[in-house]
Amino acid sequence: MRIPINKKSDIPLYHQIESYLRQGILSGSLPPDMRLPACRQLAQDLGVNRTTVENAYAKLEADGLVFSRMGSGTYVLPVNSIPAITKNNRSASWPLWQASVQDRNIVSKADMVDEILHTAGHPNPISFASGISDARQFPIEEFRKVLQAVMRRDQISALEYGERNGYAPLREGIAHILASQGLQAHPENILITAGSQQAIFLASQVLLKPGDIVLVEEPTYSVALDLFRALGFHTVGIPMDSQGMQVENLEKLLQQHHPRLIYTIPNFHNPTGTCLSSARRRELIVLAERYNIPILEDDFVGDLRYEGHAQPSLKALDPGGQVIYVSTFSKMLMPGLRVGFIVADGPVFDSLLNFKRLSDLATSTLIQRALDAYVSVGRYQAYLRRSSQTFRKRRDTMLKAIDHYLPSGISFDPPKGGLFVWLRLPKSLSASELLPVACKEGVSFVPGNYFFTDGISGKEWIRLNFAAQPEEAVTEGIKRLGRAMRKMSTHK
Amino acid sequence: MRIPINKKSDIPLYHQIESYLRQGILSGSLPPDMRLPACRQLAQDLGVNRTTVENAYAKLEADGLVFSRMGSGTYVLPVNSIPAITKNNRSASWPLWQASVQDRNIVSKADMVDEILHTAGHPNPISFASGISDARQFPIEEFRKVLQAVMRRDQISALEYGERNGYAPLREGIAHILASQGLQAHPENILITAGSQQAIFLASQVLLKPGDIVLVEEPTYSVALDLFRALGFHTVGIPMDSQGMQVENLEKLLQQHHPRLIYTIPNFHNPTGTCLSSARRRELIVLAERYNIPILEDDFVGDLRYEGHAQPSLKALDPGGQVIYVSTFSKMLMPGLRVGFIVADGPVFDSLLNFKRLSDLATSTLIQRALDAYVSVGRYQAYLRRSSQTFRKRRDTMLKAIDHYLPSGISFDPPKGGLFVWLRLPKSLSASELLPVACKEGVSFVPGNYFFTDGISGKEWIRLNFAAQPEEAVTEGIKRLGRAMRKMSTHK
Numbered sequence: 011m012r013i014p015i016n017k018k019s020d021i022p023l024y025h026q027i028e029s030y031l032r033q034g035i036l037s038g039s040l041p042p043d044m045r046l047p048a049c050r051q052l053a054q055d056l057g058v059n060r061t062t063v064e065n066a067y068a069k070l071e072a073d074g075l076v077f078s079r080m081g082s083g084t085y086v087l088p089v090n091s092i093p094a095i096t097k098n099n100r101s102a103s104w105p106l107w108q109a110s111v112q113d114r115n116i117v118s119k120a121d122m123v124d125e126i127l128h129t130a131g132h133p134n135p136i137s138f139a140s141g142i143s144d145a146r147q148f149p150i151e152e153f154r155k156v157l158q159a160v161m162r163r164d165q166i167s168a169l170e171y172g173e174r175n176g177y178a179p180l181r182e183g184i185a186h187i188l189a190s191q192g193l194q195a196h197p198e199n200i201l202i203t204a205g206s207q208q209a210i211f212l213a214s215q216v217l218l219k220p221g222d223i224v225l226v227e228e229p230t231y232s233v234a235l236d237l238f239r240a241l242g243f244h245t246v247g248i249p250m251d252s253q254g255m256q257v258e259n260l261e262k263l264l265q266q267h268h269p270r271l272i273y274t275i276p277n278f279h280n281p282t283g284t285c286l287s288s289a290r291r292r293e294l295i296v297l298a299e300r301y302n303i304p305i306l307e308d309d310f311v312g313d314l315r316y317e318g319h320a321q322p323s324l325k326a327l328d329p330g331g332q333v334i335y336v337s338t339f340s341k342m343l344m345p346g347l348r349v350g351f352i353v354a355d356g357p358v359f360d361s362l363l364n365f366k367r368l369s370d371l372a373t374s375t376l377i378q379r380a381l382d383a384y385v386s387v388g389r390y391q392a393y394l395r396r397s398s399q400t401f402r403k404r405r406d407t408m409l410k411a412i413d414h415y416l417p418s419g420i421s422f423d424p425p426k427g428g429l430f431v432w433l434r435l436p437k438s439l440s441a442s443e444l445l446p447v448a449c450k451e452g453v454s455f456v457p458g459n460y461f462f463t464d465g466i467s468g469k470e471w472i473r474l475n476f477a478a479q480p481e482e483a484v485t486e487g488i489k490r491l492g493r494a495m496r497k498m499s500t501h502k
Numbered sequence: 503m504r505i506p507i508n509k510k511s512d513i514p515l516y517h518q519i520e521s522y523l524r525q526g527i528l529s530g531s532l533p534p535d536m537r538l539p540a541c542r543q544l545a546q547d548l549g550v551n552r553t554t555v556e557n558a559y560a561k562l563e564a565d566g567l568v569f570s571r572m573g574s575g576t577y578v579l580p581v582n583s584i585p586a587i588t589k590n591n592r593s594a595s596w597p598l599w600q601a602s603v604q605d606r607n608i609v610s611k612a613d614m615v616d617e618i619l620h621t622a623g624h625p626n627p628i629s630f631a632s633g634i635s636d637a638r639q640f641p642i643e644e645f646r647k648v649l650q651a652v653m654r655r656d657q658i659s660a661l662e663y664g665e666r667n668g669y670a671p672l673r674e675g676i677a678h679i680l681a682s683q684g685l686q687a688h689p690e691n692i693l694i695t696a697g698s699q700q701a702i703f704l705a706s707q708v709l710l711k712p713g714d715i716v717l718v719e720e721p722t723y724s725v726a727l728d729l730f731r732a733l734g735f736h737t738v739g740i741p742m743d744s745q746g747m748q749v750e751n752l753e754k755l756l757q758q759h760h761p762r763l764i765y766t767i768p769n770f771h772n773p774t775g776t777c778l779s780s781a782r783r784r785e786l787i788v789l790a791e792r793y794n795i796p797i798l799e800d801d802f803v804g805d806l807r808y809e810g811h812a813q814p815s816l817k818a819l820d821p822g823g824q825v826i827y828v829s830t831f832s833k834m835l836m837p838g839l840r841v842g843f844i845v846a847d848g849p850v851f852d853s854l855l856n857f858k859r860l861s862d863l864a865t866s867t868l869i870q871r872a873l874d875a876y877v878s879v880g881r882y883q884a885y886l887r888r889s890s891q892t893f894r895k896r897r898d899t900m901l902k903a904i905d906h907y908l909p910s911g912i913s914f915d916p917p918k919g920g921l922f923v924w925l926r927l928p929k930s931l932s933a934s935e936l937l938p939v940a941c942k943e944g945v946s947f948v949p950g951n952y953f954f955t956d957g958i959s960g961k962e963w964i965r966l967n968f969a970a971q972p973e974e975a976v977t978e979g980i981k982r983l984g985r986a987m988r989k990m991s992t993h994k
Contacts, residue, residue, distance in 0.1 A: 013684045039677050153653075161649070233859075388537070
């Protein structure tokens with residue numbers, strides 16, 4: 011036990027030791043039934059007399075905080091009323107440097123939506139604010155067995171550092187799944203990451219420096235916007251329509267802003283749900299090549315299609331190493347596993363690999379091995395089919411409920427895949443004003459302005475996740491949303 | 503299947519589909535026995551005629567690449583000789599932006615040591631180059647059972663996103679372990695990270711911007727140096743002696759360089775193994791406060807003590823939020839689990855939390871839950887006692903072997919804890935010249951210059967990890983090192 015004592019202090023050593031232990035016991039950080047070190051041991055650890063420690067223990071025992079059992083040791087007793095140490099957050103006296111840190115602090119508003127929902131106190135809240143699909147769909151029992159088998163098979167290797175770019179069999183498995191999706195990648199060009207968030211993070215770090223400009227679809231994934239801001243990048247938005255990014259307007263922006271990166275979600279876009287048209291995909295790559303700008307393609311749910319034709323990924327259309335492709339198992343399979351990946355060609359791959367190592371050395375090998383054992387192409391395809399069926403039904407349920415329960419004046423393009431309905435509110439309504447009213451009714455959504463580069467535009471939009479709830483909840487949630495909208499209109 | 507086809511191309515559609523599949527089969531990315539989508543399905547996916555797909559499949563079948571089974575589907579056949587697609591790394595024609603990425607690429611030399619060892623071809627190589635302890639010590643079977651129990655208990659919650667700062671019971675458990683080590687921290691001031699590497703990374707990102715200066719011990723942890731370089735920081739070294747960082751020289755450096763951070767490993771320092779003296783600890787904190795500079799304390803093996811008195815962590819001596827404390831379960835317990843943590847007070851905690859979220863959203867909840875169930879204070883203390891006994895013996899074995907088998911002229915301070923012996927070579931020897939010779943003899947170490955800010959100084963030093971090998975291997979490794987040293991001297 012490394013108790014901080016000061017031998018030069020005027021306070022007697024036994025009292026310093028006693029104070030430390032007393033504070034720990036009262037605050038609960040030294041929990042009841044914990045055995046304190048033997049007097050002889052602690053005296054040796056701290057370089058003090060044994061009597062000094064004995065005196066400290068004796069005082070604590072006299073005050074009823076510890077209990078000595080002959081030949082067994084000294085144990086912490088339960089404290090009747092624990093005056094918990096409050097979180098150390100005095101405002102006045104922090105070191106000065108902490109103030110400048112605060113200035114650079116960007117807290118995402120998206121996280122706060124479900125806090126509002128839960129503090130609104132509805133007995134049975136329904137969230138349409140989630141960015142992921144429904145984890146309850148995942149066959150947890152099967153995965154548990156696979157994890158067991160992997161640990162029995164690999165023993166201690168399952169817990170050692172793995173290869174720098176990820177567990178090789180998993181990278182091969184990913185290459186097979188990608189090939190079945192129309193993207194042929196060599197396992198050596200795949201880097202395993204902690205979810206697609208880390209993939210976006212690494213690509214940003216490697217490609218840009220503070221002050222650089224990123225072109226993004228307007229609107230776009232809010233956590234990517236938060237990330238770009240936190241890293242000191244400027245974002246410029248490209249308008250969208252029902253065919254995705256308006257690539258016709260791209261060249262002008264490229265000439266005007268000299269961006270260092272184009273970040274795009276071409277398939278079942280977050281938040282709008284649109285797919286970039288085939289012609290625009292080819293044009294986008296041509297322009298990126300002509301202006302020498304890398305494309306970061308975020309294909310977070312590219313395979314989750316309910317109707318229409320499959321579009322190849324941008325990466326599949328790019329022979330020249332222009333596109334960095336990121337995707338994930340997290341969104342569709344299991345958020346908590348935190349496994350995503352990057353596909354990249356050329357020198358940039360080694361930079362990404364190197365930066366991955368500097369930021370967290372490696373992603374848990376155990377989880378990678380389990381995922382490898384679990385996700386075969388066949389199993390993935392089957393899981394995808396099942397999920398697509400379930401989520402298609404939920405989408406249809408939501409569209410029907412919108413038709414039934416929402417007031418006229420709303421509008422949207424029915425999404426052909428993915429997770430989201432992007433809905434335009436009636437003219438008089440503002441998303442941020444609607445949110446607290448909706449939360450009181452027991453339903454949440456993400457206000458549209460969270461997805462815009464200025465954080466202000468887009469107040470007439472809301473994003474609804476139709477995939478995260480069973481059908482009954484989808485219907486009930488939209489019913490509540492309708493009530494909230496009508497309340498707002500009445501108050502106007 | 504999202505095959506990239508171009509409807510405006512002159513190449514017939516059936517041929518485009520056939521080419522894609524052929525390439526996938528020949529390269530192995532569409533593996534043998536994989537079932538291709540039904541013709542009707544693929545035609546619908548791609549928006550082409552069914553006959554188009556049938557023609558493509560027929561051509562592939564005629565060439566012996568696929569096999570159709572009536573009523574069951576079309577399957578990929580094994581290819582006799584697979585001309586694997588080579589990793590896509592043509593040098594000439596990458597987009598121009600890739601060149602600038604390459605310039606910013608810093609690859610750590612430390613990773614290459616064991617590559618040299620393994621390509622040297624000794625039948626039974628012994629590595630003293632590792633930065634971690636011995637994973638074989640870990641009771642994997644016990645942990646497997648705990649992991650099982652956690653998945654049975656928590657079901658799908660074990661795989662969902664958890665709290666933003668980490669699984670609450672684990673944070674409480676860490677608070678208890680820290681208190682038993684003399685550091686009282688509130689669980690709300692603890693942030694779970696992907697190993698201590700991510701902890702260092704987050705603190706750097708939050709506290710500094712490119713061009714800023716970091717004060718580090720000279721020498722220091724090489725991956726931290728790599729990280730600081732990659733993020734565009736400058737490093738200034740503070741000399742060390744047997745009592746750790748020469749704090750007497752600190753004030754001068756603070757005035758001269760205006761650093762934005764002091765990075766220090768006060769306990770069983772990497773690579774030197776020294777402990778910062780008690781007086782210097784207090785002086786360091788006083789100076790950091792006076793000059794308004796945060797201290798990043800890396801306590802990677804602070805508890806792994808074999809003799810001498812326990813020193814409190816800097817964080818325990820710091821009442822004012824000056825010190826950011828990082829530590830890990832990885833080094834001592836299980837590298838592959840990738841779980842570390844930060845303790846920080848004041849506004850900087852929220853910045854760290856926010857940046858953690860932006861860089862990878864969260865660390866795997868499953869592993870956090872398992873670790874929580876596995877690591878009680880009692881179990882941790884027991885594991886620590888056992889490890890300390892084992893590693894103390896290995897240290898003693900290495901010191902004895904050094905005495906027996908290394909030539910005169912070497913010198914070192916025997917470490918009182920941790921993992922490393924930091925050894926000064928005889929005057930005529932250079933570590934980087936010794937390394938390939940030693941690897942041929944079947945033993946590796948890390949050359950001292952890897953730990954110096956300029957990457958050049960310190961060639962007369964080597965770092966030996968005594969904890970990662972059983973005692974016989976430690977002795978045998980030092981024997982080999984002695985042979986290598988004598989070979990070098992003879993050649994001079």
